[in-house]
Amino acid sequence: MWEEKVSVSGPYDFDLALNRLALDPLHSVEMEKRLVRVPLVFKNKKIVAEVIGTGSLENPEFLIRADHDKETTLQRLTEIFQWNVALIHIHEHFQTTELKNLFNEHYGTPLVLEFDPFSSLIKSIIHQQLNLKFAFTLTERFVKTYGEELDGVWFYPSPEKVAQLTVEELRELQFSGRKAEYVIGIAELAASRQLDFEKMKSKPDAEVAQELIKIRGIGPWTVENFLMFALGRPNLFPMGDIGIQNALKKYFNLDEKPTPAQMEKYKEPWNPYLSYASLYLWRSIE
Structure with missing residues (x-):
């Protein structure tokens, strides 16, 4: 069993990420310890990696514990938790759009992937x-x-x-x-x-x-x-998703759900980070 400290660039709201993970009863999350146990499979070998948040929103740090090759484990955890994505750039991009207030409210929300x-x-x-x-x-x-x-x-x-x-x-x-x-x-x-x-x-x-x-x-x-x-692609906007339609209706104070034509117009300035617009809109109604 090895232990490793990982520092990433802020902002990164790990508590919010844990909150979302805890919605699924199959996930092993301990909010008060800021800990999640992640099931990983490497060439049919199953291992459990512990990820503990030890840093803050602006200076995110994590303690990783696992019992498998360090490099491949850290690489996979980096993918899952998207530690290599500079959320500050995405935040700055949305400061020039109509979603500015939404991104201020849910500042540092990462896109965390499914484990497999x-x-x-x-x-x-x-x-x-x-x-x-x-x-x-x-x-x-x-x-x-x-x-x-x-x-x-x-x-x-x-x-x-x-x-x-x-x-x-x-x-x-x-x-x-x-x-x-x-x-x-x-x-x-x-x-x-x-x-x-x-x-x-x-x-x-x-x-x-x-x-x-x-x-x-x-x-x-x-x-x-x-x-x-599953793949962490940054530029997707599921227009048929009821949650996104409801979130847009609420955020823009519309009388009814937006039409596809309205949604096309809204999303233009959100490129190339539409996945984050989707995520933050979902957050706003969760």
Whole structure:
């Protein structure tokens, strides 16, 4: 077990990041200790990394503890927590836009990724068209039935394991038949490496979108969600997302939800950081 101190450039609101992570009952978060235990998988080896916030909003520092190769672990944690993104530049960009007040209010909010691309996709499929409470319940049921627990931290089941499941088994957990088919189908593609998440990291957004949209059960919302929260792409604005529509309606005091044409006009000045506009708008109604 090694320990390492990591300093990143501020602002970075780790407490706010922990708050968002704590919404998911499968995450191991201790707010008072400013700690999250992160499940990581390297070449089928499962490890748990501890990330503890020891710094402040303006001078963010973290203590990392893990029991795996230091370089690869730190590299993956940097990706997940987006420690290599200078949030100050993004903040300054929005100071010249209509979202200035929103960015002042949620100053230093990072875009934290899902812990693993496959589980990110599966979670998106499970969450489709469900209210948030039941979506978390169903995801938890799925992971605790077929996943694995290590040091009190839950790991999603591997693509290989999910590919072996039957629709009937998932129906017993209260999956719809269609949703069960989608989850198993995606797992089969990932297990056979037809879906290669490692390769996706270096592909442009449009190419990843093209690859995913062909898959049963994956629509534009899931693609945008995946690009943002699995790959950390900075310039996505899911216009079909009800939360974003409601947040815009509230922020701009509109009588009704904005039209696609209005949204197109709003988002122009927010380029190339549309993902952050999305994130901060979601924050404003959470």
